[in-house]
Amino acid sequence: MLFVTIQELEAAINYWRSQSPSEGDELRLCPEASALAKPYALMIVQGAQRVPVDVLDDMARSAIQQFQKIA
Structure with a gap:
């Protein structure tokens, strides 16, 4: 089973935000950063340091795998 760490999620969110900055009055995140922000927030609340990749939507x-190819 493959895992992604909270540090990897944070780096991926920052990468996607740099590729597609927040937009609109509400500063909406791009779809990739938004998708990664949900498991990232859960990990913070739960105090988890890593999560299995297969539990991600x-x-x-897709966003974390694309980031990992680049990083």
């Missing part, structure tokens, strides 16, 4: 899994 399709968008979050």
Whole structure:
């Protein structure tokens, strides 16, 4: 089973935010950063340091995998 760490999620969120900055009056995140922000927030609340990749939804899994290819 593959895992993604909270540090990797944070780096991926920052990467996607730099690629597609927040927009609109509400400063809406791009779809990739938004998808990664949900598991990131849960990990913070739960005090988790890593999460299995297979529990991520399709968008979050795709965003982290694309980031990992680049990083």
